[in-house]
Amino acid sequence: MTETISSQTVTAKARRVNVRTPEVMARVQAQVESHYQSSLVERIRQSAGEMTIGSTTVRLARQFGFCYGVERAIDLAYAARKVFADKKLWLIGEIIHNPEVNRQLREMGVEFLPNPVPEETVRALGPDDVVIVPAFGAETRTMKHIEEQGCQVVDTTCGDVMSVWRRVREYAKTGFTSIIHGKAAHEETRATSSRATGADEAGHYLVILTLEDCDYVCSYIRTPGDKAAFLKKFGGAYSVGFDPDVHLRRVGVANQTTMLKSETEEMQRRIAQAVIDRDGPSAEVKNFVFFDTICGATQERQDALFDLLKQPPDLLLVVGGYNSSNTTHLVEIGEQQLPTFFIRDHERLKSITEIIHYDLHARAEKATYAEKLLSRDQVVVGITAGASCPNNLIEETIIRVFELRGISRERVLAV
Ligand code: SF4
Missing domain, CATH: 3.40.50.11270 (Rossmann fold)
Structure with missing residues (x-):
């Protein structure tokens, strides 16, 4: 109709x-509820985020899924x-x-x-x-x-994305170059970059991704060096006409909303220090500005995972699309502490010993044969998901974990 x-x-x-x-x-x-909701996930949330049947426990992060x-x-x-x-x-x-x-x-x-x-x-x-x-x-x-x-x-x-746009427009208006912590090719960062040149398109931006990128820029801020090498390194990640000798004099830091907050904060600190080293202590106010533009939902999901890891499960499943930035950062957090598997859906859990998962470093799916993980006598499986993952996919993942442990779907849903 x-x-x-x-x-x-x-x-x-x-x-x-x-x-x-x-x-x-x-x-x-x-319609949305019928497509994406899960009564099982809601029930587990109401039971302090944990479900145990026999020797198998599934523990959910306090916050995950749709923002x-x-x-x-x-x-x-x-x-x-x-x-x-x-x-x-x-x-x-x-x-x-x-x-x-x-x-x-x-x-x-x-x-x-x-x-x-x-x-x-x-x-x-x-x-x-x-x-x-x-x-x-x-x-x-x-x-x-x-x-x-x-x-x-x-x-x-999203309103949080538009908040970043307001910041970078303001930077352009007041003569600051936006240094954007993000992925230059990501849709959100491209949309933000396009606003960082301001209404008259005379402003400038530079997108950096890693702390290594940040240190390279900081060195250049302190002592300008090989301009051609700089432009080559950041090819495709700066505005038309960007000149590091000119456009790093006054800089404002912004970020893609879904980056790792700790990394963005470290970049802000390093860039501020580089400006002070170049121009003296009073320069920070004049030549450097930043605003925290990590969105609240991303932050909550990262914090919830840190909480979950205080009592580490035996393994962590992170469910979501492989091109999802905020999900990727959850995987990075998990990987530092325990066996972590980035799976698109429950079908990636092939058997009690085989998990197909996305390897962030190889940028491809691979199979891991983990005999001592899901098949141990007692197992605790942690599960989280990025802001773009619906609860019905989490439900199927939970059921699959129990099924691999010999517990039927009916029994899980009846608990
Ligand atoms: S993760 Fe969600 S709340 Fe945060 S910017 Fe993206 S859509 Fe908005």
Whole structure:
């Protein structure tokens, strides 16, 4: 059924459409719950996050799974499908980084555009097309093209991402170059970078990923060196016309919302120190600025994992999409302390001894044969998930763990 949006008429400019009416949301909620919720997970949460049957214990992190930004993005995408039941619905890239959620949207007839979107692709759209902007946002250039085509826009960009945009725009306005801690190719960081040049596009940015990148930049801040080598090292991660000799004089630090908080803080400290070493103690106020832009949901999930690891389980399963940044950081935290397996879904748990999982370092799935993990007499399995992982995938993972230990699905669900 199609709801009409009577007060709105299509104009030459893109229209941002509010699809969140109470009547639509009531229908959306039921559908979203049926796709992603889990009563088993809720029951375990209410039992202090732990479930034991026989010699097998599953322990959940205090916080995991869908964050408010992801829930909102999914709600809006589902609402768009209901409101525009007869229209072509296009999604820029992926709504969030989870294959199951994107599969559901595909099944609902949402068409996927590549991200970044080539200009000619946008030029083929028109006022009858509805474009969904994902939770990570989209680049200013893409938004401009969509607006020029007069498309209708359902914008699911998370408010925490937009807070970062406000910061980097402010940096550009006040003559600071944004140093963005993030992955240069990640959708969110590309969207943020595109705002870091400011309204007049005269501002600059540099994206750095690792502490090693940070130290390289800090050395250059203290003593400018080989400019060509600098530009080569950070190729594709800085604004047009960026000159490290000029544009590292005044710097503001921002970050992709889903980075490791401890790493972002360390970068802020090192860059501030480099500016002080170059310009003297009073320079920090004049030539360096930062704001903490790690989102609350990412922080809560990282803190909850640190809590879980205070009493380390025998192994940790991290469930989620392999391209999910915040999930990746949970894996990194786990790996430092115990056997950790990054799995897309329960089917990766092949047998009591074989786990197929994503190796962050090799950037590929691999099989690990772990005879002494799941098959030991008593086992405690820790489970967590990133902000883009639905609870139904966690439920299936829990059931699979118990099944591998000889406990049936029926018995687990009956507990
Ligand atoms: S992880 Fe943070 S920034 Fe990303 S959608 Fe969730 S709340 Fe928003």
